[in-house]
Amino acid sequence: MTTEPKDSPAPLQRLIEGYRRFRETGWTARRERWATLSEGQEPEVMVIACSDSRVDPSQIFDVDPGEIFVVRNVAALVPPFETNPGHHGVSAALEFAVQVLNVKEVLVMGHGLCGGCKASLTQSLHGAELGQGGFVTNWISLLDDARESIAHEHGTEGRDAERAMELAAVKVSLENLKTFPFVADKLANGSLTLRGAYFAISDGILHVLDTDTGKFAPAV
Structure with missing residues (x-):
């Protein structure tokens, strides 16, 4: 210690x-x-990133105050649209950014060595009580469907499996964004664009998702 x-x-x-x-x-x-x-404020971009202390969007993108509207949470996740009562923090921020601030793009940025994605992959917190990992477990259950294919192809340990889970998490959030009616409407009329990215902590390289190929490639 x-x-x-x-x-x-x-x-x-x-x-x-x-x-x-x-x-x-x-x-x-x-x-x-x-x-x-x-x-x-009139930011043009909303960034949904992880709470991890190593991946501050303002530093990574070297932006001035007021340029990006940021939401950070465990594993940079976006839940699907829901109408049930509750405290929907990400959904509220998304609604404000899209409907009030009229951002032009929403960027979901995952990252390497993500603890939330690793916990989803290994199920290390499965069955934990609230306050002992249960809140995290409930949150990362958003990745359960994606986890199945990752675990089948790569197993549940090692960087290959972890990286695959981290990249898949970005795609899960992007698909969930499309379930929000106000997002779908703006996507349809061309006033909003969804983007995916992945920041590799180990080498500092940002990878951007090509929506046509579904592949991530280093930003140029």
């Missing part, structure tokens, strides 16, 4: 120090940009 040196700043203090740097180099130096954003 590792411990921080006694003179190491506490996590909150490190965040505050980062905030101070931001005030000097990110906010004060760009007052005009922030003044514009104070009037409202």
Whole structure:
């Protein structure tokens, strides 16, 4: 077990120090940009990404504040359209982005070494109680159908199987996006486009899904 040196700043203090740097180099130096954003936001792209601390969309795409509308959750998943009562966080964000902000594209970005996808593949949390992995298990059950074919072809262990699961998860979310009526309507009239991507943590390469071939290829 590792411990921080006694003179190491506490996590909150490190965040505050980062905030101070931001005030000097990110906010004060760009007052005009922030003044514009104070009037409202007009992002053209919604990015649905994983909560994993290693895959921050703003860093990966090197965008300015206000350029992308981001939702992050375990494994970058989108549930299918449902009308049952509940707290539908992803669905609410999607509705706001598409219907209110009128984004032109929705990008689902998966990533390498995804813990959620690995848990889906191995079923390591299967049967866990809420608070002990049960919430994660319920969420990643969205991948159960895709998992079956992956496990049949690649097994449930090793990077080949994990990567196949990570790529399949992006496609699952893209298909689920199409079940939302307001998304389907805008896809039909050409005012919205769905995109898929995959960021490989190990080499920093972004792969983009070709919707015609169903294959991912490095961005050029």
